[in-house]
Amino acid sequence: xxxxxxxxxxxxxxxxxxxxxxxxxxxxxxxxxxxxxxxxxxxxxxxxxxxxxxxxxxxxxxxxxxxxxxxxxxxxxxxxxxxxxxxxxxxxxxxxxxxxxxxxxxxxxxxxxxxxxxxxxxxxxxxxxxxxxxxxxxxxxxxxxxxxxxxxxxxxxxxxxxxxxxxxxxxxxxxxxxxxxxxxxxxxxxxxxxxxxxxxxxxxxxxxxxxxxxxxxxxxxxxxxxx
Amino acid sequence: xxxxxxxxxxxxxxxxxxxxxxxxxxxxxxxxxxxxxxxxxxxxxxxxxxxxxxxxxxxxxxxxxxxxxxxxxxxxxxxxxxxxxxxxxxxxxxxxxxxxxxxxxxxxxxxxxxxxxxxxxxxxxxxxxxxxxxxxxxxxxxxxxxxxxxxxxxxxxxxxxxxxxxxxxxxxxxxxxxxxxxxxxxxxxxxxxxxxxxxxxxxxxxxxxxxxxxxxxxxxxxxxxxxxxxxxxxxxxxxxxxxxxxxxxxxxxxxxxxxxxxxxxxxxxxxxxxxxxxxxxxxxxxxxxxxxxxxxxxxxxxxxxxxxxxxxxxxxxxxxxxxxxxxxxxxxxxxxxxxxxxxxxxxxxxxxxxxxxxxxxxxxxxxxxxxxxxxxxxxxxxxxxxxxxxxxxxxxxxxxxxxxxxxxxxxxxxxx
Numbered sequence: 001x002x003x004x005x006x007x008x009x010x011x012x013x014x015x016x017x018x019x020x021x022x023x024x025x026x027x028x029x030x031x032x033x034x035x036x037x038x039x040x041x042x043x044x045x046x047x048x049x050x051x052x053x054x055x056x057x058x059x060x061x062x063x064x065x066x067x068x069x070x071x072x073x074x075x076x077x078x079x080x081x082x083x084x085x086x087x088x089x090x091x092x093x094x095x096x097x098x099x100x101x102x103x104x105x106x107x108x109x110x111x112x113x114x115x116x117x118x119x120x121x122x123x124x125x126x127x128x129x130x131x132x133x134x135x136x137x138x139x140x141x142x143x144x145x146x147x148x149x150x151x152x153x154x155x156x157x158x159x160x161x162x163x164x165x166x167x168x169x170x171x172x173x174x175x176x177x178x179x180x181x182x183x184x185x186x187x188x189x190x191x192x193x194x195x196x197x198x199x200x201x202x203x204x205x206x207x208x209x210x211x212x213x214x215x216x217x218x219x220x221x222x223x224x225x226x227x
Numbered sequence: 228x229x230x231x232x233x234x235x236x237x238x239x240x241x242x243x244x245x246x247x248x249x250x251x252x253x254x255x256x257x258x259x260x261x262x263x264x265x266x267x268x269x270x271x272x273x274x275x276x277x278x279x280x281x282x283x284x285x286x287x288x289x290x291x292x293x294x295x296x297x298x299x300x301x302x303x304x305x306x307x308x309x310x311x312x313x314x315x316x317x318x319x320x321x322x323x324x325x326x327x328x329x330x331x332x333x334x335x336x337x338x339x340x341x342x343x344x345x346x347x348x349x350x351x352x353x354x355x356x357x358x359x360x361x362x363x364x365x366x367x368x369x370x371x372x373x374x375x376x377x378x379x380x381x382x383x384x385x386x387x388x389x390x391x392x393x394x395x396x397x398x399x400x401x402x403x404x405x406x407x408x409x410x411x412x413x414x415x416x417x418x419x420x421x422x423x424x425x426x427x428x429x430x431x432x433x434x435x436x437x438x439x440x441x442x443x444x445x446x447x448x449x450x451x452x453x454x455x456x457x458x459x460x461x462x463x464x465x466x467x468x469x470x471x472x473x474x475x476x477x478x479x480x481x482x483x484x485x486x487x488x489x490x491x492x493x494x495x496x497x498x499x500x501x502x503x504x505x506x507x508x509x510x511x512x513x514x515x516x517x518x519x520x521x522x523x524x525x526x527x528x529x530x531x532x533x534x535x536x537x538x539x540x541x542x543x544x545x546x547x548x549x550x551x552x553x554x555x556x557x558x559x560x561x562x563x564x565x566x567x568x569x570x571x572x573x574x575x576x577x578x579x580x581x582x583x584x585x586x587x588x589x590x591x592x593x594x595x596x597x598x599x600x601x602x603x604x605x606x607x608x609x610x611x612x613x614x615x616x617x618x619x620x621x622x623x624x625x626x627x628x629x630x631x632x633x634x635x636x637x638x639x640x641x642x643x
Contacts, residue, residue: 050637053636053637058637078556082551082555086554087554091549091552091553093640097548097549097552097640099550102235106239110550111553114550114554114555114556114559115554
């Protein structure tokens with residue numbers, strides 16, 4: 001349980017907008033242990049999404065190191081980074097980001113095309129859909145589903161390659177309270193099964209359940225609470 | 228990445244934008260149809276001409292009396308080629324066969340006519356003449372007023388319908404003396420009927436409209452005794468093989484020069500090789516010109532895929548970001564978009580080839596020149612234009628694909 005999975009060392013992220021440089025993250029130092037449930041909170045523009053993007057290797061820091069199991073992700077090439085994203089990280093977005101032309105089953109299967117992990121069986125897709133309660137909607141297109149259902153599909157997709165880390169950016173931001181509850185229950189169970197969950201959220205119930213809360217403000221970790 | 232996965236994503240994207248992608252497919256269909264209609268007949272006619280010249284004779288070098296190249300004026304020779312000239316040419320190394328050609332006059336058959344040609348037995352080989360029936364003229368003169376002849380295909384099949392070998396026919400021969408004509412009744416014994424053969428391009432004499440006799444029989448008919456100096460219309464020489472034509476032609480020019488003949492004044496020399504070179508040269512120029520039009524068609528179809536792929540990529544930035552987030556590499560994004568362009572292109576090409584084939588065959592019913600576009604020419608045309616279309620589709624899909632792969636996933640995911 002105490003094994004460090006992600007480590008951020010003196011991480012800075014700057015964006016250039018025209019002639020201006022905006023520092024989205026400033027000197028972030030963070031250790032994330034295996035099976036932690038971390039909520040990143042803070043006002044809009046505080047750097048929550050930027051931090052998640054860096055942990056998920058969707059972006060590179062301007063300065064500093066990001067280590068995954070001791071390997072510096074900032075030094076990896078596109079092939080290695082893509083492998084990391086495909087096999088070790090599952091992303092869940094506020095806007096679900098399902099491929100509208102593919103049905104639920106195909107959307108869930110999508111990450112397996114990019115993974116080199118051996119032994120994948122297609123039965124797993126149905127198992128995951130059962131886990132998120134959507135087995136009967138397997139061959140529906142995303143637009144035929146409600147927002148809550150789409151987010152559950154996105155969770156199944158994030159889990160299909162059995163990643164160690166789940167990164168969720170405002171996963172309940174577009175959902176009503178009932179659907180948000182369902183998503184929370186899924187996250188709880190996933191965390192209990194040993195997944196490391198890192199999410200940016202404004203949902204108090206998600207925050208309450210987390211065993212660690214990181215408060216970002218203006219690109220800096222202002223407070224950190226560990227339960 | 229699993230290539231089946233890429234294929235699935237690409238196909239699903241094609242299905243999503245049916246109308247827009249149909250326009251791209253239509254552009255490729257039109258490219259294939261227009262390409263095959265524009266280039267097909269050029270290849271067809273060029274092939275037909277080259278094939279006809281090849282089949283017109285056996286490695287022939289034709290020495291024509293005077294200069295018949297100019298259609299406006301005929302240069303009167305000062306020194307005519309004749310039987311004596313032929314005897315000098317016979318001894319040149321590399322001469323496989325040699326025949327004199329003496330146009331004695333013509334037979335009129337209503338609106339058509341047939342030349343009365345005096346030659347020798349070697350004309351069969353030189354002119355690649357095939358007998359439908361009977362035998363070819365011999366070299367020794369019969370010294371008789373009943374002349375053994377071989378009839379060209381049109382003569383026995385159309386003008387003297389029903390005539391057979393060993394039959395005797397009496398015809399009125401029209402002989403031109405300067406600007407006046409004389410009529411001479413001649414009795415001909417048909418010893419052979421020639422098979423049909425294609426008309427030689429650019430030569431007015433239709434090889435199907437001839438009556439061929441031994442040249443000495445004709446001299447006997449005309450009471451010509453001093454035949455060595457009688458001007459011939461042409462001498463046909465065969466080289467032993469196609470590659471030695473040029474060498475033999477040079478030797479002939481040298482011998483004729485030594486005999487005092489002036490090239491392009493007293494005689495004009497044309498070989499099968501020259502004729503093929505000339506035809507290919509003309510058609511290659513024409514082909515280069517048509518290639519400009521073909522390039523414009525190709526550019527339009529390629530631009531259509533460039534624009535559509537750009538729009539598609541722009542619309543799917545967020546999706547591309549999602550794919551990158553779940554593990555797609557830059558190269559996967561490039562190949563998925565390329566594959567999408569390629570699938571559209573191949574659908575267009577297959578439909579275009581199918582429709583192009585039908586349209587060419589329909590045009591054949593209305594335009595004679597399209598008859599030269601046979602199946603092998605259509606396949607050849609497709610084999611030229613299809614790789615060019617595929618290459619342009621790949622090149623023009625590559626840029627949008629490259630742009631898509633360069634966008635950082637974090638930016639693509641935020642794209643509205």
